[in-house]
Amino acid sequence: MTQNLEIQQSETDREVDGGETLIMRLAGRVRAVRKELGMPRRELSERSGVSPRYLAQLESGEGNISVLLLQRVASALNTRIEDLLSDTGDTTREARQIAQLYQNAGSETQGKVRRMLVVQNPHALRAQRVCLIGLRGAGKSTLGQKSAAALNIPFVELKSEIESRVGMPASEIMELYGQDGYRAMESEAIEAVVSAHDRLIMSVGGGIVAQPKTFSLLKTYFHTIWVRTSPAEHMARVRAQGDLRPMEGNPEAMDQLKALLAARSHLYETALAQVDTSNRPQQSSVNDVLTTIAKHRFIEQRGP
Template sequence: MNTLLDSPKATEGGTELIARLASRVAETRKKRGLSRRVLSEMSGVSPRYLAQLEAGEGNISVLLLQRVAEALETRVEALLAEDIPLEHEVQRIGMLFRQAPLEVQYKVRGLLAPQNPAMLRAGRICLIGLRGAGKSTLGKMAGEALGIPFVELNRDIETHADMPLAEVMAFYGDSGFRELEAEAIERIGARHDRVILAVAGGIVAEEDTYARLLERFHTVWIRTSAPEHMQRVRAQGDHRPMQGNPAAMAHLRALLEARTPLYAKAEAEVNTSNKTVRSSLNDLLAVIAKHRFLAPAA
């Protein structure tokens, strides 16, 4: 009785594997500029056996194939895999990229992004919007629900600078702080393949930084009405928006109106106005699922 290995399908698969192995060994040897005799000396496999291998006639053992792969400075799986693996040059470029300063990494991503923009954003989500919309609350809860990290940009800056945000602002000034924001976005993007990030409301006014954010993260605008923005900020114990400023609400409305075109650049939005936290969380999770923000890029 025929076994599974004797089936036509198995035989066909084995023939394809042998042919692929033969082609890969021959191609890799030629790229390395090696003759069969030199490869034989390096691997300890006879020239005749290598010739049979490259002709698709050799039934090489795993141990001998390992020696050939080592002599070719590649991995066994690279000789057998259906998909052509990354070449050593690509691996070296990857190492150079990881060692490069953040600014250089950003320029490289800028050159590559037009080829497949979704690849840079895959798995990373950023919540934008004015203070009081619910970014931190919803971001933390969504992270817990999805089993991925939640990061607040300002907290990351504090940790990296090893000082409270107020001291960071005083020490670095406004322009210096904006540079720290840009660096933090790059740092968080490099650190996490899957993450939910919440950023300060004013980051959208910094054109270059916001462009980086839109490039590196799927963005969701968490929005609500001006009165609820004010109410929630005061509920957090911050009375500064109203204290000594009767025109605070008018100023808030004007700010929201001015930034609306910038927030509208987000790929999706969640309106938390007159909704419970649980309802808003469900809306956010539905948006993430609908737009497949956590799905790997094709």
């Protein structure tokens, strides 16, 4: 009997100690958050509807506040009851400071922070970004523009992004900086696009797959779709765009195109999905792209 009484007394002592610890923790937390906000106790009283005297008792550890009153105090301090009661006050304060810094940062900085903090799995890193890859003439830009419009999201052509950042046409960039310089700009432009957008469709030049680092960066942050077609249609579409260079004075152009396609096919095949535009009307190919995106859940469908 005596042993049972001793056990019960020990448990009661622990409950009292635990209660006192909780009250003192709450007192310190309310006081710290209020001072951090630069809020006088009278202002907190006006916002919460709790008297200044009661608040003084609460902050000194003498008040035994009810849950309802504590909710009003927490709301007035723009925080949660859980944060006031938890034993991670310093962490909570630091988290609020970091959140404020993030909100005040530019979109590019916010993008870098998200990439650093995101759970390291491929799907999360790619967010809802889709990139169309493939040889010139496959229809990447047209399909990208129309698909993005259908989904009401931005469309970016990487070449145009580079031209905008540098302030000159791609042809002049190549002449001035060379192939290596242009490839470095591709990587920088990709990083800028990733920082600015979590949801978009982008198209890139056909040769980007031959740059291992740049292509790896692309596949890390984008769901990739290989837009493919036959060599004959590649050539016909390029010529339809007004570019006669592939054929002019070069009777072996078609053989070269076939060889280039064969050499790069194993790289294009690493894309997460494929859309074949051979002998397909333009709108049918757009529908194919949208169906592929929906099937693989690359981009969430949202209402108007």
